[in-house]
């Protein structure tokens with residue numbers, strides 16, 4: 001049984017978190033697209049969390065949006081890294097409703113209203129390439145990622161289909177109540193740790209279909225070899241540690257050693 005959080009109509013505030021590294025060719029377009037899809041009645045801030053990109057992404061955002069208080073560039077010069085910058089954005093977000101997305105235009109801002117709508121009910125809404133209606137422009141990448149996700153699900157014993165997407169909406173308080181030190185480090189593998197802990201904490205988690213677009217301009221920072229090696233080690237470690245961890249959430253303390261039923265959209 002899914003426990004539904006009653007929608008609170010006064011809660012129409014959103015923090016969008018955009019981690020960037022060398023995204024000067026995409027970031028202004030992305031921010032403009034995001035602003036255009038914020039539903040009427042919603043107030044949004046956009047946090048650009050930049051790890052001191054050599055291409056000047058931070059300065060570009062600061063200059064372009066200097067008169068726009070809703071765009072907040074954050075410059076990180078120490079302890080850099082993708083997952084850590086997302087944690088930094090979540091920590092600094094002003095509002096409880098957050099959306100995290102990549103800044104290279106692969107995550108389509110057009111999904112934002114749907115993420116917000118479903119997020120009125122679910123603790124975490126994940127944009128999935130593999131839910132019916134989801135897709136990815138690069139077919140090779142899509143198939144490889146699907147196969148890899150099957151393996152992840154075998155290791156982690158979870159039901160979610162896309163554990164690497166990284167496009168999601170959630171309650172900031174709920175995320176901060178998870179063991180964040182166990183989640184936010186490394187690269188894209190942080191996302192399956194986040195989903196894993198959210199499910200083990202008994203949060204309501206759902207996938208909605210999302211069409212991942214081709215990267216805008218610039219080049220990807222990840223490579224397949226690094227990804228497969230690092231992610232597989234991370235998944236094994238997570239399975240091992242997850243068994244022996246308890247997590248205190250705002251609702252109660254959940255013993256992660258006790259198997260809980262995973263909550264996904266497929267049960268609704």
Ligand SMILES: Nc1nc2c(ncn2[C@@H]2O[C@H](COP(=O)(O)OP(=O)(O)O)[C@@H](O)[C@H]2O)c(=O)[nH]1
Pocket residue numbers: 019020021022023049050051080081082085101102103104106188215219220221222
């Ligand atoms: N802040 C920060 N963002 C990063 C870092 N590495 C990648 N990103 C951002 O994370 C997102 C995904 O990275 P990308 O290079 O597209 O990797 P891919 O999607 O796995 O191919 C993009 O928005 C990047 O700008 C990093 O070290 N720090």
Ligand SMILES: [Mg+2]
Pocket residue numbers: 102104106215220
């Ligand atoms: Mg990308």
